[in-house]
Amino acid sequence: MKKQLKIIAYCRIKNNAISLNGKSIITKDKDLSFSDFAKQIYKEKQLAYPKFFKMDNLCKLAFLTSEFLFEAAKLDSEIIKNTGIVLSNKASSLDTDRKHQDTINDKDNYFPSPAVFVYTLANIMIGEISIRHQIKGENAFFVSEKFNETLIEHYASSLIINRKSSHILCGWVDVDNNNYDAFMYLVAEEGSYNYSKEIIKNIYTQN
Amino acid sequence: MDALKKELKESIIEQLNLEDFTVEDIADDDTLFGDGLGLDSIDALELIVMLDKDYGIKLTDPNEGKAVFVSVEVLATYIAKHRTK
Numbered sequence: 001m002k003k004q005l006k007i008i009a010y011c012r013i014k015n016n017a018i019s020l021n022g023k024s025i026i027t028k029d030k031d032l033s034f035s036d037f038a039k040q041i042y043k044e045k046q047l048a049y050p051k052f053f054k055m056d057n058l059c060k061l062a063f064l065t066s067e068f069l070f071e072a073a074k075l076d077s078e079i080i081k082n083t084g085i086v087l088s089n090k091a092s093s094l095d096t097d098r099k100h101q102d103t104i105n106d107k108d109n110y111f112p113s114p115a116v117f118v119y120t121l122a123n124i125m126i127g128e129i130s131i132r133h134q135i136k137g138e139n140a141f142f143v144s145e146k147f148n149e150t151l152i153e154h155y156a157s158s159l160i161i162n163r164k165s166s167h168i169l170c171g172w173v174d175v176d177n178n179n180y181d182a183f184m185y186l187v188a189e190e191g192s193y194n195y196s197k198e199i200i201k202n203i204y205t206q207n
Numbered sequence: 208m209d210a211l212k213k214e215l216k217e218s219i220i221e222q223l224n225l226e227d228f229t230v231e232d233i234a235d236d237d238t239l240f241g242d243g244l245g246l247d248s249i250d251a252l253e254l255i256v257m258l259d260k261d262y263g264i265k266l267t268d269p270n271e272g273k274a275v276f277v278s279v280e281v282l283a284t285y286i287a288k289h290r291t292k
Binding site: 039050053054111112113114115118 | 222223224225226227245249250252253256259260
């Protein structure tokens with residue numbers, strides 16, 4: 001049985017700019033590093049969540065994108081707790097894997113950092129979002145060459161149809177060196193925009 | 208000893224990414240874990256690596272770590288006594 005699902009809100013962060021539901025809301029200097037961009041956004045939003053600064057860039061990007069999305073969605077806290085999360089990317093945790101590799105390359109200077117090592121798994125970003133919002137719903141993380149709207153749609157629909165979660169946080173969060181791209185959207189039975197794999201692909205391509 | 212304490216505070220802030228803290232915010236006797244700076248278990252591991260890397264001290268006994276990481280004051284005293292570099 002196929003249900004017609006809706007998109008509650010969607011958010012895109014790339015090239016040091018943020019758009020929410022297709023409208024540009026923040027644009028920063030393109031020469032800023034991602035770390036400096038993320039720090040500026042954190043401070044401007046007065047997030048007061050010191051653990052943010054311990055996160056790697058992938059988690060910071062996922063965290064910030066979800067902050068904008070949940071703020072826009074204005075969901076009841078009980079719904080948020082049961083929200084499912086289905087995220088994906090191309091580079092997995094490669095950005096942090098390289099940093100970890102740098103700390104263990106030299107046998108005579110072998111000091112792996114525990115704080116770096118804990119982020120050498122891409123689905124940690126789901127954990128960080130879950131901790132922040134006390135989410136205990138189902139989650140999944142996929143690695144694919146490019147944003148796979150069909151896979152995400154199948155998985156999100158399945159979670160809703162099987163009553164695992166009423167709301168699903170979906171998307172693509174990718175960081176590789178200086179390149180980053182985050183696109184997240186919240187899907188449920190009620191929402192402001194129609195949802196299909198074609199629609200989400202269009203939104204992703206055009207934003 | 209004061210120089211070592213300042214150096215430790217700078218290292219803790221930088222290596223543990225305590226973005227909201229300055230050296231002046233950390234008193235010598237502030238508790239590092241729990242209600243003090245609010246460090247967690249990963250921070251503890253990071254401090255163990257820091258002791259090894261910067262001062263040549265290898266902590267292997269978890270109970271010893273608990274006693275050493277009480278505050279900057281206690282940590283500095285321990286380092287001054289046991290450092291090999």
